[in-house]
Amino acid sequence: MKIIMITPAQPGSKAGNRATAERWELLLEKAGHSVSVVTQYNGEACDVFIALHAWRSVGAIRQIRQSWPDKPLIVALTGTDIYLHQHEFPEDTLYSMEEADALIGLHELVARDIPARFATKLVTLFQSAQGPEAYPLPQPALEDAGFGVCVIGHLREEKDSLRAAYAARLLPDDSRIQVWCAGKPHNEEWQRMAEQEMERNPRFRWLGELEQDETRQLMANSRLMVISSVMEGGANVVSEACRAGLPMIASDIPGNVGLLGKDYRGYFPVNDEKVLAEMLYRAEQHPDFLATLQAQVSKLAGRFVPEREQASLEQALNLAVQRCSERV
Template identity: 80%
Template sequence: MKIVIITPAEPGSKAGNRATAERWKSLLGNAGHRVSVVTEYRGEPCDAFVALHAWRSVRAIRQFRETRPGKPLIVALTGTDIYRHQHEFPQDTLYSITEADALIGLHELVANDIPAGFATKLVTLYQSAEGPESLPSPQPAQANAGFGVCVIGHLREEKDSLRAAYAARLLPDDSSIRVLCAGKPHNGEWQRMAEREMEQNPRFRWLGELEQDEIRQLMANSQLMVISSVMEGGANVVSEACRAGLPVIASSIPGNIGLLGKDYPGYFPVKDERALAGLLYRAEQHPEFLAALKVQVSQLAGHFVPENEQASLEQALTLAVQRCSERA
């Protein structure tokens, strides 16, 4: 099939949605399809249309439905679609969800957070990541650099990107924890906040936006990852951590619980830096707790392999074609 994928993230962007679109292009290509990734849709002919974002892609979805009404449409739901836009912009967001022949959710609890009538066209897809063999060896210089905690992702409100830094301020003097944050700031205010935090917090360092090989090195150098988001559709960085065997401490939101499982012991309440500080200190001071986290993420690693992601994409495509046929 000739498939068009639309994403709002421009070519060369390090945004997660661009990486997802390019990875899906490759996986669908492996399945024999011809795939193009675009940021604008002008009515080009295709056999199927995949939209990342229900709300941000609504104009393209409307145009596709108007120009190709008999073709299958797949809409991938992001965290902002599910936890913000369907409430703030219900008309556009629900239009896209309603018009979709198949929906892709990126964690297993998505069905709980969208209108019940749409669950029958929802496919759960776990984003894949490279295995531990892709990680470099830890840098020797990091051996005496303390207990490394990494935070990876664009600095913005949804990610609550400085919560680990705030938690680090509360740690006892005997802690050697250092928080290293990698990500592009959403705007000038986030950049100023990160720079100010570095000036005031000796346990925190902001590294700016890194290349993928630098991200892998940061993960290899770290003992722990924190994902402190207030909303997530299913963060690929969690997939990366699980595949790398890197323990995770995560905010207790559906997007994290839907990837790590309800029984995962490394959750803290959203925006609660005191609870986060307690978990960080426990991981540093109690090797058995850190080891338990590592065991659990390693057991989850099999969910996040490319073969499974490709199979889920093909499942969504098959469902969309079937429902489109039924509509006709």
Template identity: 80%
Template sequence: MRLIMITPAKPGSKAGNRATAERWKSLLENAGHSVEVVTEYRGEPCDGFIALHAWRSVAAVRRFRESWPARPLIVALTGTDIYRYQYEYPEDTLYSMEQADALIGLHTLVADDIPADFAGKLVTLYQSADGPESYPAPQPAVKDNGFGVCVIGHLRDEKDSLRAAYAARLLPEDSGIQVFCAGKPHNQDWQRKAEQEMSENPRFSWLGELEKAETRQLMANSQVMVISSVMEGGANVVSEACRAGLPVIASDIPGNVGLLGKGYGGYFPAGDEQALANLLLRAEQTPEFLATLRNQVGQLSGHFLPEKEQAALEHALHLAVQRSSERR
């Protein structure tokens, strides 16, 4: 099939939507399709259309439906679609969901938080990541200098990006925990907050936006990754940590629980830096706890294989084709 995929993230962007679009393009081309990734859509012909983001891509969804009403449409739901925009901008967000022949959700609990009428066209897709062989060896000077905690992702409200830094302030003086945050600030306010935190908190370092190889080195140097988001659609960095064997300490939101499972041992209440500090200290001081988390992410790593993500994409495409043919 000749497919067009739209993403709000422009070429060269390190935003998650762009990385997802480029990865899906590669996986779909592996399956024999041709895929064009665009940031604007003017009604060009194609055999099927994939929209990343229900709300941000609604203009393209409308244009596609007006131009090609009988052709298959897939809409991938982001965290902000599910947990914010369907309530703040219901007309546009729910229009995209309703018009889709197939919806893609990135964790297993998405069905709980979208209208029940759409459950029948929802496909759960785990985003894939490279395996441990793709990660460098830890840098000895870094690894031997305390207990490294990484936080990876753009600095923004949804990520609650400085929660690990605030937790680090609560640690006892003899703790060796150091928090390293990698990500581009969403705006000047976030840049100011990160710079101020670094100047006041000796346990915190903000590294800015890193290249892929630098991010992997940071993960290799770390003993734990924190994902403290208050809203997630299913973060690819969780997939990466699981595939790399890096223990995760995560906020107990659906987007994390839907990836790591309800029985995972490393959750804390979203926004609660004292609970996060307690977990970090436990990970640092209790080797058995850290080993349990490492074992749990290792058991989950098989969910995040590229061939499984490709199979889920093909399933969504098959469902969309089938449902669109029923509408004719």
């Protein structure tokens, strides 16, 4: 099929939506489809439309439905769609959900957080990542510098990006934990906050935005990753950590629990740097706890393989085509 995929993230962007669009493009083309990834829709014809982000893509979705009402439409739901925009901007966000022939959710708890009437058209898709072979060996100089904890993702409110840094301030003097944060600041205020945190917190270093190979080296150098988000639609960095065998301590939000499972041992309450500090110290001081987390993420790695993600994309395509044919 000829597919047009719309994302708000521009070419070259390291935003999650762009990475998702480009990965889906490769997977769908591998399955024999023809895919065009665009940031603006100009009325072109195709067999199926895929829109990443219900709220940000609503203009294109309205145009698609006006120009081609008989074409299948798939809408992929982001964390801000589910946990922010459907409440702040319900008219536009729910319009996109309503008009979609199929919805893609990126963790297994999405169904409980969107209107029940959409459950029959929801497909759960776990984003994939490369396996351990894609990651380099740790760099001895950094590995010997302390117990490395990485935080990866754009610096912004939804990610609560400095929570691990705040937790590091509370650690006992005998801790060797170092927090390494990689990501582009959302604005000048976030850049200023990160720079000020480095000045006052000897356990914290902000690395800025890294290239993919640099990010993988950072993960290889780290003993642990922190996912401190207050909302997530299903962060791909969780997939990457599981496939790399990197243990995580994650906020107990649906977007993390829906990927790691209710039985995962590494959750902390949102915005709670005190509990996070206690868990970080426990991971550093008690190898059995760290080994438990590592065993759990390694067991979950099979969820996040490309073959499974490709099969979920095909499931969404088939569902959209079927529901569209019934609708028209």
